[in-house]
Amino acid sequence: MKGFLSFLILWLINKKNMTGSEITEELEQRKGSRPSPGTIYPVLKDLKERGLLSIDENKRYSLTTPGEKELDQHLKSFFNTFCDIDEMRTQCQCHEEQK
Amino acid sequence: MKGFLSFLILWLINKKNMTGSEITEELEQRKGSRPSPGTIYPVLKDLKERGLLSIDENKRYSLTTPGEKELDQHLKSFFNTFCDIDEMRTQCQCHEEQK
């Protein structure tokens, strides 16, 4: 299951070009806790060095063509791995109502 | 994003009590590659030691009550983190058709 953070970051940048701090904020929204700079900047550096991200003069990241392909692969394997995601959601919502 | 493998294993066992080899097979189906024993048995051991799993005389694992609660928590944070999962699926299927 390694590579999920990279996958999520690729997905976020795919939706909208973002800077490091914007990505940090978005992850905080989703996960409930703010990732430390020591988490996200090394990932961004790695993705950039692998040619999946490019960065403009305002430090705003965007996907390269290989980055888009990588994201597609991740999406496919994600939905293979969580092939019963609707069932998961049902159970989650069901237990939500019990509170 | 750490803890996703444990989460997935809890989910599988929640659906159906399973042995280690059955879990290995299921993960192979989903992920496309067979996890090595050095991956899954340490996880099962850890989950058992944390009181989330119990094991019967046939080496078949099942969720304990704390295990069910842990799974619920994981499900909630999973759908928070991937709050735009329908959008992800749309994009994935869209690129699927292009082939």
Add this chain to the structure above:
DNA sequence: TCACCTTTATCGGTTATACGATATCGGTAA
């Protein structure tokens, strides 16, 4: 009995993910 096979389990080592501390860099206000 004993040879074999599958399953279960452990071991050492690698990489991704994560933190907090610290450093650098650029812009802005004093």
Add this chain to the structure above:
DNA sequence: TTACCGATATCGTATAACCGATAAAGGTGA
């Protein structure tokens, strides 16, 4: 100019997730 501040980046360290090799345990068939 200088002081500060948020954003960016690096560092050391820890843990989860992985692998392949190996070992032990249990069952089955010769």
